Amino acid sequence: MQPKYVLGCETSCDETSLALLEIREGYKVNVLFHKTASQVAVHAPFGGVVPNLAKREHQKNLPILWDLLDAQIKEMDISPDYMCVTVGPGLEPALWQGISFFSDIHKKRYPDIPLIGVNHLEGHLYSFLLHPFFQGKEDIKDMFPMISLLVSGGHTMLGVLFDIGSYTLLGETKDDAVGESFDKVARLLSLPYPGGPEIEAIASQGDINAYPFPSPLIHGDDFDFSYSGLKTAVLYQVRTLTDDSSQSFSPSSQRNLPKEVCADIAASFQYRAFLPLVTKTKKAVSMYKAKSVVVSGGVSANSFLKKLCEEECGSDDTSVFFPPFEYCQDNAAMIALSGYIEAEHNRGYPLQANGILGL
Numbered sequence: 001m002q003p004k005y006v007l008g009c010e011t012s013c014d015e016t017s018l019a020l021l022e023i024r025e026g027y028k029v030n031v032l033f034h035k036t037a038s039q040v041a042v043h044a045p046f047g048g049v050v051p052n053l054a055k056r057e058h059q060k061n062l063p064i065l066w067d068l069l070d071a072q073i074k075e076m077d078i079s080p081d082y083m084c085v086t087v088g089p090g091l092e093p094a095l096w097q098g099i100s101f102f103s104d105i106h107k108k109r110y111p112d113i114p115l116i117g118v119n120h121l122e123g124h125l126y127s128f129l130l131h132p133f134f135q136g137k138e139d140i141k142d143m144f145p146m147i148s149l150l151v152s153g154g155h156t157m158l159g160v161l162f163d164i165g166s167y168t169l170l171g172e173t174k175d176d177a178v179g180e181s182f183d184k185v186a187r188l189l190s191l192p193y194p195g196g197p198e199i200e201a202i203a204s205q206g207d208i209n210a211y212p213f214p215s216p217l218i219h220g221d222d223f224d225f226s227y228s229g230l231k232t233a234v235l236y237q238v239r240t241l242t243d244d245s246s247q248s249f250s251p252s253s254q255r256n257l258p259k260e261v262c263a264d265i266a267a268s269f270q271y272r273a274f275l276p277l278v279t280k281t282k283k284a285v286s287m288y289k290a291k292s293v294v295v296s297g298g299v300s301a302n303s304f305l306k307k308l309c310e311e312e313c314g315s316d317d318t319s320v321f322f323p324p325f326e327y328c329q330d331n332a333a334m335i336a337l338s339g340y341i342e343a344e345h346n347r348g349y350p351l352q353a354n355g356i357l358g359l
């Protein structure tokens with residue numbers, strides 16, 4: 001097979017990202033261009049992503065990134081085979097920026113190639129292919145069935161992949177996403193946004209058993225998750241410790257909890273947040289006799305989660321993978337790859353922003 005050249009665009013939340021991949025038979029990928037402009041600093045003062053600011057930033061960043069990518073296309077004298085853009089789920093005003101931008105370029109520069117709408121969640125699902133292990137493996141068939149755990153700021157999902165292009169969703173969160181609960185607990189502890197890395201850092205100094213927070217749905221028969229009860233239990237604990245009657249997760253620098261107490265809260269929260277993920281992933285591994293487990297999404301950057309998953313879900317029969325960090329977070333490389341997989345299967349999502357698109 002001749003290599004295919006695939007352009008990807010991601011603007012579903014607070015990262016503007018463009019990529020150009022060269023894809024050969026067996027999903028062997030050469031990332032020719034991959035740049036992401038992060039908006040974390042823009043949203044940090046607000047303690048979370050502000051949709052209109054995200055839209056404005058995408059509008060500003062897309063042409064800048066495109067000029068860099070276009071220079072690369074010209075220098076390498078490449079004719080792209082596919083253009084792929086995230087259509088959902090995410091913030092609709094942000095998604096529209098990417099869709100309109102890529103539609104424009106498609107019309108002006110590459111009207112004869114397919115422009116493919118991509119499901120952001122499938123992008124995360126297939127990001128494992130960018131892992132050096134899979135890139136170096138002749139045939140990936142013996143890694144299926146694969147259990148896929150997606151843990152991000154917007155999603156908490158468990159699925160099973162039977163092959164590339166064939167998967168079933170097993171369960172998802174009933175309320176908050178796990179990353180979202182990290183961000184909210186971080187606010188309670190007066191830690192900056194995004195809260196995940198901050199909680200992980202202070203949790204390493206704390207005792208996981210200091211506060212016996214609940215781990216909701218851990219023993220259920222299904223594969224669903226819930227984080228709003230755990231988040232609220234932390235809120236009540238902080239209120240008790242500080243004599244504060246505030247009901248909200250607003251920034252609380254006035255609370256001034258001692259460092260050691262914050263570390264214990266963070267460690268206890270993090271442990272209880274991860275227990276259901278690991279327990280249900282392990283259950284899915286045994287139910288499907290899975291050959292591999294892949295954990296993706298921003299929360300997979302957490303090394304405590306990695307340790308728990310490797311210990312609990314890995315074995316001689318089941319390998320556990322965490323895609324490289326660059327491809328764990330929102331990025332356009334996974335979108336290009338996922339769009340290519342859609343095209344191979346003669347599929348694709350409508351070119352319209354869909355904030356609540358599911359798997």
Ligand code: KG4
Pocket residue numbers: 013151152153154155178179180182183194195196197200297298299300301302303328329330
């Ligand atoms: O996948 P992602 O970059 O964006 C989407 O939400 O789609 O994930 C961002 C989320 C944030 O909630 C952030 O707090 C969380 O991932 N996160 C972490 C860590 N690094 C990022 N959560 C726990 N531990 C981390 N080290």
Ligand code: ZN
Pocket residue numbers: 120124152297329330
């Ligand atoms: Zn994401």
